[in-house]
Structures are given as structure tokens and as C-alpha cells.
Amino acid sequence: MKKFLIITAAIVILLLLSYFCFFKYREIQANNISIPVSTNALLKINVDELYKTIAVSYIKHPNQYSGADKKGIKEKVNDLNTGLKIPASIYLYSLKGKVKTTFFSTFEIADTLAFHLFIQKKSFLPLIKKDSNFFQSKDSTFFILFNKTTVAFAYTPKKEQVKTTLVEILNPKNMIKVGDSRFNELVNLSDHISFQNTENFSKINFTDGKINFSNEFINQLIEPAAKPQHRVLNPESTVSMWLNAKFKSDSLKKNQTGSSALFSKNNFFRFYKDYLDFEWTNTITQVDTVVGYEYNDDFERVEKKILQDRKIPYISMNVAANDREVSDYLKSLGALDQSTGKISSAIIPLYQVYFKGNNGNVLLSTVKSAKPDLKRALSNDFFYFKVDFKKLIKQTPMPVIADKLGTFSQLEIKAKGIGKDKVKLESELSFLNKDANALIQLLKTFRNGLNNTLNFNFSVGSPASK
Structure with a gap:
């Protein structure tokens, strides 16, 4: 028995080592590619890491990946056979002198016959043959050019001319290895997409x-507070947000407008004093006055006012601002009922909104009796946003919203300053189904909006001979 266990353990270790070496070899090959020296943006799709993550999910929750529309293995393999060798990581790049949204990449041809069959009959995107080895989509946004060993492709939503660039990519000159370029940080990342x-x-x-999702970016618009603070919002809110930052003077000049609306850019920047928050806590009943007409006994048309109950969001917005200036401004427009604090519907339509100002704070709320708690808590983040999709759907009975967002549970976004003119944003999108992989769920959610299925060959085995 002991000998059997030793042999079994040795086999398992050897299999794990083989598995590791196989994927490590593919990773080294993929990261050894060259890109044009004129590359100004690089996108990396880590195919093998996606494989591993989805495979583990499949092992843990196999019932999440079965269904009545499931094809047989043979049919799936046939559908996915593009004839291309899919590397451990796919690199797509944009080039100087080209539109920012135009991306290029290359693939090795593993099976010439299968590849020709794919582009002629099985392509997920119908292609038109322009030359013997040059094809494009009907809408002129997707192009491929190939020789005996390699395929170069371009995706250009702006329908840019790219054939000359594809020729240059297939006849490589002025190239540099990714690891030696300024994008070398991407090479060793295990993230699924970077x-x-x-x-x-x-x-x-x-x-x-x-x-x-995380993003570090150069910020020229705002200056985050050195020590961010925010009001403590209700964690059970449908939507909540705060911002503790000032807008840079250059951005203020660029965004000035002549509009008299309360929320125009000009007036917002005029009154805003480095802080605002927004909160939608729940749904309330608001009484609206509906004006109608009827005829009296003398057959005269007379006005009749009817009170009507309406379900609306309980919304509150607090802005650090000179409340006296905002109040005087609204009065000058004739848009503020001083006895009730109600703002004219000509300024804020849809809901009855009430104004309150005190101690350098402006409160706008759909509830007349709302009172702000101005106490603030310290935070590492100068910006925060959260939406609870379950509550949003429940409180907004619109089929379109339920159809598009019913798969999701919550979205949370945070941002903090990480240096001069630099911000780090982090977000997490949660699904109601916590067992299935998010990418698979995302594809299922939006597949009804796609005209065709993406039929890429994700085989990681040894390429077939040409």
C-alpha cells in the first residue's frame, strides 16, 4: 500500500511539473513576440490564465456550464477550428499616425487548409475577398492579410485605410521585442487583460x-483632497456617491458656458467648493398636482386640480457651497418658493425638489423634511460610487433596465490619488450568480445582442502540420 501511494504521488508530481512546464513554455513563446517600434498602446489578453481560471471554475461548479443548448464535443471542436495557433497571450497594438481605436495583431497559421476554410465559410464575421490574400468585412472595419505562415489583422471602427500597414507588419522592419519595449511591465502580468x-x-x-478592474491614469482635470473626507452614507442605499476634490482652474475655463440652468457647468463650478455627495436611499410616495379641465353646469370649461400619488426615488444631494449665493441665485430666477423651499420644475423637472442651505452646505432633496448630517469620516479615497442593481430594478419598474441589468448584483468604484497628477481607480462588478465565471456570464448576457458567435480556436495543443 505504501509503495502504491509513493508511485501515485510521484505521478501526480510529474503531471503537475509537466503542466507547469507546458504553460511556462507557452508563456515564454508568447512574450517573445516583436511589435513595431511605433507602437503607442498595447493590449494583452492572457489566454492561458483565462483557461486556468475557467477550468478551475468548471471543476468547482460543473452544473453552471451545462444546458439544453450544449453542443457535442466534436461539433464544438469543428466550430472553433480557425487554423490559427493561439498563443498563451495575445497582443494587440495601436500605432503612431493611426487612429487610437485602430488595433493590429498577428497570428501564426497552424493549419493552412482549416484557415482557408474558416475565412471563406466559417468566419464569425463575413469577409469579402479583395485580393488573393487580402480580405475585409462588409462594413470595412475588420481586415486580414496573410502569407504562408502568418496572418496580420486590423480592427478599425473609423474605417481607416490599413492595408499598407498590414503589409509592413507581415514584412517586419523596425520591430522590437515586447520585453525590451516600454511596455515590458505587461510581459510578466498574470492578469486576464491588461x-x-x-x-x-x-x-x-x-x-x-x-x-x-483597475486603472492608473494621468489626471489633468481634478485635484484630489490631500486628506479625503466624506459624509457617512447609508450602506443600504440604492445608489451612493461622493467626491472630495477641486477642479483645476484650466478645466474651469474650458468648461465655462453661458447657461443659466442651476446644474450647468458654469454654475456648478461657480458654486461648488470641493465636495459633493449623492444618495438614493429608497422609494417614497410624492403627491403631484395634475391640472385638468371639465365643463360646469353652464357648459363653461373650467380648470380642475387633482392630487395624484406617484412613486419616486428618495434622493438627496449635498454640495459644499455658499448656500446664501445659491439661494439668491435661485430667487433671482424666480425659481425658489421661499415659504416651502420648493425649486421650480422649470429648473429641475420630473420630481419635486426642495432646497435647504446652512453652514456652507446646500441640500437638494425630493423629501421636504430632509435634514443633512454634516459630520464627515476620513477615507483613503477621494471618489466613491456604488449602485445596487437588485434595488435599482425593484425601485425602477422598467423592463429595459431589468433586461439589461438583471444579471448583475452590484457595482462599486473607488478612486484615490497616488502621486502628482495621477489617480488609481478600482472597481468591482458583482453578478447575482456567484458560482459561474464572470466572463462566461457576460458573454451569455449579451449574446442575444450579437449577430453571430465568436468562433476563435482556443486549442492549446500542438499545432497541426501545414
Whole structure:
């Protein structure tokens, strides 16, 4: 028995070592690619890490990945056979002199016959043959050019001319290895998707029931508070947000407008004093006056006012501002009922909104009796936003919202300053289903809005001979 256990353990260790070496070899190969020296943005899709994450999820929750529409293995393999060798990581890059949204990449051809069959008949995006080895989509946004060993492709939403660039990519000159370029930080990242350009460094990961996103970026618009503070908002709110930062003077000049509306950019920057928060706690009943007409006994048309109950959000917005200036401004417009604090519907339509000002704070609320608690708590974040989709759907009975957001549970976003003119933003999107991988759920959620299925070959085995 002891000998059997030793042999079993040795086999398991050897399998794990083989597994590690196999994926490590693929990783080294993928990260050894070259990109044009004119690359100004690079997107990395870590295919193998996605495989591993989804495989573990499948082992843990196999019932999440079965269904009546499940195809047989043979049919799936046939559908996914593009004839391309999919590396451990896919790199897509944009180039200087091209539109920022135009991206290029290359793939090795593993099976010439399968590849030709794919582009002619099985492509997820119908292609039009322009030359013997040059194809484009009907909407002129996707292009491929290939030789005997390699395929170069371009995706350009702006329908930019890219054939010359694709020729240059297939006949590589002025290239540099990714590890030797200014994008070398991306090479060793295990994140599922990562992106870098001169202003941004982003990462996305798909785990069971969650999508995590982070972005470090250059910020020219606002100056975060040195020691951020915020009002303690209700953790059970449907939507909550705070911002503790000042807008830089240059951005104020650029955004000035001549509008007299209370929430125009000009007036917002005029009154705003480095802090605001917003909270939607629940749903309340608001009584509206509806004006109608009827005929009296003398057949004269007379006005009749009817009180009507309406379900609306309980919304409160606090802004650090000179409350006397805001009050005087609203009075000058004839938009403030001084006896009730009600703001004219011409200024804020849809809901009855009430104004209260005290101690350098302005409170706007759909509840007349609302009173702000101005006590603040310290935070590492100068910005925070959260939305509870379950409550949002319940409190906003609109089929469109339920259809698009019914899969999600909560979105939470935080931002903090990490240096001069630099901000780090982190967000987490949670799904109601906490067991299935978030990427799979996302694809299922939006597949009805896609015209076709994406049929990429994600085989990681040895490529077939040409």
C-alpha cells in the first residue's frame, strides 16, 4: 500500500511539473513576440490564465456550464477550428499616425487548409475577398492579410485605410521585442487583460461572480483632497456617491458656458467648493398636482386640480457651497418658493425638489423634511460610487433596465490619488450568480445582442502540420 501511494504521488508530481512546464513554455513563446517600434498602446489578453481560471471554475461548479443548448464535443471542436495557433497571450497594438481605436495583431497559421476554410465559410464575421490574400468585412472595419505562415489583422471602427500597414507588419522592419519595449511591465502580468499607453495602465480579471478592474491614469482635470473626507452614507442605499476634490482652474475655463440652468457647468463650478455627495436611499410616495379641465353646469370649461400619488426615488444631494449665493441665485430666477423651499420644475423637472442651505452646505432633496448630517469620516479615497442593481430594478419598474441589468448584483468604484497628477481607480462588478465565471456570464448576457458567435480556436495543443 505504501509503495502504491509513493508511485501515485510521484505521478501526480510529474503531471503537475509537466503542466507547469507546458504553460511556462507557452508563456515564454508568447512574450517573445516583436511589435513595431511605433507602437503607442498595447493590449494583452492572457489566454492561458483565462483557461486556468475557467477550468478551475468548471471543476468547482460543473452544473453552471451545462444546458439544453450544449453542443457535442466534436461539433464544438469543428466550430472553433480557425487554423490559427493561439498563443498563451495575445497582443494587440495601436500605432503612431493611426487612429487610437485602430488595433493590429498577428497570428501564426497552424493549419493552412482549416484557415482557408474558416475565412471563406466559417468566419464569425463575413469577409469579402479583395485580393488573393487580402480580405475585409462588409462594413470595412475588420481586415486580414496573410502569407504562408502568418496572418496580420486590423480592427478599425473609423474605417481607416490599413492595408499598407498590414503589409509592413507581415514584412517586419523596425520591430522590437515586447520585453525590451516600454511596455515590458505587461510581459510578466498574470492578469486576464491588461492595457498600457502613455496615460493609462489598466488590468481586468474575471473570477467567479466578479469582474475586477483597475486603472492608473494621468489626471489633468481634478485635484484630489490631500486628506479625503466624506459624509457617512447609508450602506443600504440604492445608489451612493461622493467626491472630495477641486477642479483645476484650466478645466474651469474650458468648461465655462453661458447657461443659466442651476446644474450647468458654469454654475456648478461657480458654486461648488470641493465636495459633493449623492444618495438614493429608497422609494417614497410624492403627491403631484395634475391640472385638468371639465365643463360646469353652464357648459363653461373650467380648470380642475387633482392630487395624484406617484412613486419616486428618495434622493438627496449635498454640495459644499455658499448656500446664501445659491439661494439668491435661485430667487433671482424666480425659481425658489421661499415659504416651502420648493425649486421650480422649470429648473429641475420630473420630481419635486426642495432646497435647504446652512453652514456652507446646500441640500437638494425630493423629501421636504430632509435634514443633512454634516459630520464627515476620513477615507483613503477621494471618489466613491456604488449602485445596487437588485434595488435599482425593484425601485425602477422598467423592463429595459431589468433586461439589461438583471444579471448583475452590484457595482462599486473607488478612486484615490497616488502621486502628482495621477489617480488609481478600482472597481468591482458583482453578478447575482456567484458560482459561474464572470466572463462566461457576460458573454451569455449579451449574446442575444450579437449577430453571430465568436468562433476563435482556443486549442492549446500542438499545432497541426501545414
